[in-house]
Amino acid sequence: MMRLEAIVTRFPDLEVVELAAWIERGWVRPEPAGPEDWIFQEIDIARIQLIFDLRRDMGVSEDTAPLVLSLIDQVYDLRATLKALTRALEGQPPEVRAALLAAIAARPKP
Secondary structure: OEEHHHHHHHOOOOOHHHHHHHHHHOOOOOEEOOOOOEEEOHHHHHHHHHHHHHHHHOOOOOOOHHHHHHHHHHHHHHHHHHHHHHHHHHOOOHHHHHHHHHHHHOOOOO
16 A cells, blocks of 8 residues: 555656546545545556556547546456456366357357
8 A cells, every 4th residue: 555645756757736637537546545645555556557658658648548548447357257257167067168168169250
């Protein structure tokens, strides 16, 4: 966990006003720790790094950032779903696994 002061130290080129705007927009969701202060979990810090990279290094505009973040979130959700599906498939009898893998292989290609 980190407080705002530590985040500012970790990201010296990030203005508190800009971070506060990201929080207001819901791009980052830290826990409140009092007026003008927050507690950031590891997931929040990773999200700040992602947004920082998108905005600074990749030149993603403020208007486009919500779309990019939404698409990235969808990819992460899809990966988690696929991991859960893989675990569930691994727990099935061999004949069930073979039938499912055959059905996947036989699907129409886009």
